[in-house]
Amino acid sequence: MKNSYINKFKYGFLGASVLLGTVACSEDHFDVKDPSSNGSGSTIWKSIQSNPDLSEVADVLSKTRVMKDEKDKKSTLTYDKWLDASDELAAWLPTNDNFDPQPYHNKLAEAERLKAIPDSLAAGLRLEYQVVKQFVNNHIALFNSGASLTQPKVRMLNSKNTAFNLAEGTFGGVKFNPALTTHNSNGVLYVLESEVPFRHNIYDYMSSSSRFSTVFGIITNPMYDKNVFSPSASLEGAMNEKGEMVYVDSVFINTNEILNRSNALIKSEDSIYVAFIPDNEAYKQTYKALEPLFEYGKSYNYDWQDGKFNKTGGNALKFNVDSLVAVSTQSTLLQSMFFNPSSFEGVDKTDSAALINHIMTADSLITTNGVVFYNKNKGGINPMFDGLTPVKASNGYVFVPSENRIDPAYSFMGRTEISPRFITAKLQNCKSENGEVINLTIENWQKDSVEGEVENDQYMFYEYNGNMSLKFKILGLPSGHYKISAQMLPNRINYYNANKDDEGNQKPEDPRFSATLTDDASKRFGKTVNNIHVPQDRVANVVLFDDVYVDKSYAILPDGYESFAILEIKMSAKDHKDGGCPKG
Incomplete structure (x- = not known):
């Protein structure tokens, strides 16, 4: 017997997590120095x-707290105070003419209302942090992050890499007036014609619209998202x-179990992913399509030992x-929404088309x-993506x-x-306790009489020694309909295992067997299939069950x-004798 083929589930959710995300401290996120230490000269x-x-913009800055993350409720420092301190910063801020502050004031006011409940x-904290991340930190950088006027891109406080061209007088594609630039004791202030649009990464994109409130609500649920x-x-x-031990400075690391298990760093600005994220209605429909995979039983026998x-x-x-x-349904869908272009062979990752x-x-x-x-329309447009226009994110693309659309x-x-x-x-009544690994070589491989390839020139051989029973574990099997096959090889593929008469001439044989699929309590799924034959002239995928329904999920x-x-x-x-197989 070679490999068995079975439609099987890729599973795994609960378990060890890889810590990823941002570092959060118990004190203010930034090391703010005393404004009195500025000495002479103007501050930003x-x-x-x-x-x-x-x-x-000054009004918005004075009302916005410096937050380390969306769970920061302790900080009392506002941006006007920080920009008046001695930290070296660079700020690119829009003039009144092309800047509408009202959306940010509305968010801050609504955040205060929610935080009181x-x-x-x-x-409320999440809403407040949106103003911090999507506007304020999108326009401020630490001076040593590349804002030294020589780098083509600047790492902003929200981790976005923003294009900066001093010669052309542009920042993030927006013009600034060099004549209005001021060099201050704590950094540089550039005056923009308008604000720089916030470029959502894939994670930000999910948080930005109520269309994804279901998906994003699950991902950010404290059950999965923890410091x-x-x-x-x-x-x-x-x-x-x-x-x-009493810690002077306590550091917490944000970890998200769903994102960790997805193996996709969708918060990172230094990675590229393609995401397939259902909106609220699509999530509801897809949940219903996947739910039948998890028809769990009332109980499960476990701890397999000694057969x-x-x-x-x-x-x-x-x-x-x-x-x-x-x-199971939630995690199965949500941790399987991302693709890494680094696995696309022969594709230029910088060529978006x-x-x-x-x-x-x-x-x-x-x-x-x-x-x-798998593409149901092999060779053509995949129905999963047909008709969808990808949204460009700062770290990839999003199909919504x-x-x-998932089968x-x-x-x-x-x-x-x-x-x-x-x-x-x-194994019962098998001469070898675990079966025998047979290596096919030039000496024993009868290629002339048996067609077909054998992976790695190797197969498993189970030698009959009475009424033989071979039991195999089918792990992680979800409920559903299956076609199960086994790749079988005739004994005669190996000269030394072929059935021979007393004079050494090879004799024909027609081995046959039965197959049964049961649950952990020995209850059969479908019926036992009897009188299954093994072709003698080729390596063949022998169908054991053409359509068996498994009504208990593993x-x-x-x-x-x-x-x-x-x-x-x-x-x-009887099978052994009727098939003319060699005696054990």
Whole structure:
């Protein structure tokens, strides 16, 4: 037997997380120095105040807090105070003529209203942080970030890389008047003709519109999105009376379990991704399409040892089915929305037209977490993307479907190869305890009489020794309909395993067997298929089940518990004899 083929689920959500995101401190995000230490000379803030054409932006700055992240409720410092301090900064600010401050005032006012309501505090902080990230920090940079007038791009406080051309007098594509530039004791102030549009990265784009309130609401749910204390990155102080370390500066690292498991750094400005993000209606439809993959049973036997499950009956695994269905369906979709162009072979990643064309027409695409999406219209436009115009983000492209476009049979239940060598559960009446790995060589390979290729010139050989039963673990199988095949080789492919008479002449044989698929409690999925034959002239994919319905899901079971469906191949003494197989 070679590899078994089965439409199997790419799974995995709960588990170890890779920390990513931004570092957050317990004190103010920036090391603000005392304004009194400026010495003589004007500060950026004083230059702003002295220019009446900057009065509107000055009003916004004086009302906006310096926030380290969207959960910062402690900071009391506002930008007018910081721009009056001694930190070296560079600011590009718009004049009153082409700047409308009202949207920012509205957001800040609404944020204050929400923050006064305990249950709405988080929403208020997020709204306030939008003003910080999308406007204020989009126009200010640390002086050492590249704002030294020589770099083609400047790293802004919101981590955006913005084009800066001193010779042409442009910043982010917006003109500034060099004659109005002021060099101050704490940095440089440039006066722009208008504000620089905020360029959303993929994460920002999701947060920017109510169209994605469902998806973004799940991703930012505290169940998945957390600030984790990092002792190694924090500054230690002294022990308290209980012998516990008191930290002078506590550092927290933001971690998001969904994004971590997706393996896509969609907050990073230094990466490029292609995202497929459903709007609220599409999410609802896609959720319904994926939900049938998670028809969980009432209980699961687990702890497989010595050819059986040890935890059964009252000791079997039980859980809240509805809750796990919701978590599994959500996570399956949301962690599989991103593609990394670095995996697109032969595509120039800097050529946006070539990149988009590949997305639209490739036979298959692999997500950043390893799920393969197959093109149902092979050779043509992929129905997943047909008719959709990608939105350009600062770190990639976003496709937004307004209805479900994901077919589980062409994605989460795609074809997967499983080597029997690594999924053996139990062998009975087989001469070798675990089967035997056979290497085909020039000496033993009868290529003239058996057609077909054998991967790595290697296959598994199970030698009959009575009523033989081979049981294999089918791990992570979601509920649904399956076609299951096994790649079979005739004994005669190997000269030394061929059936021979007493004079050494090879004899014909017609091996046959049965196949059964059961759950962890030995309940059959469908019927046992009997009298399955192995072709003797070629390597063949032998269909075991043309359409078997699995009504119990094994995908994304609670972490630490392994239960599975079992595929059993049986060759009875009668099958062995009737097939004319060699005696064991």
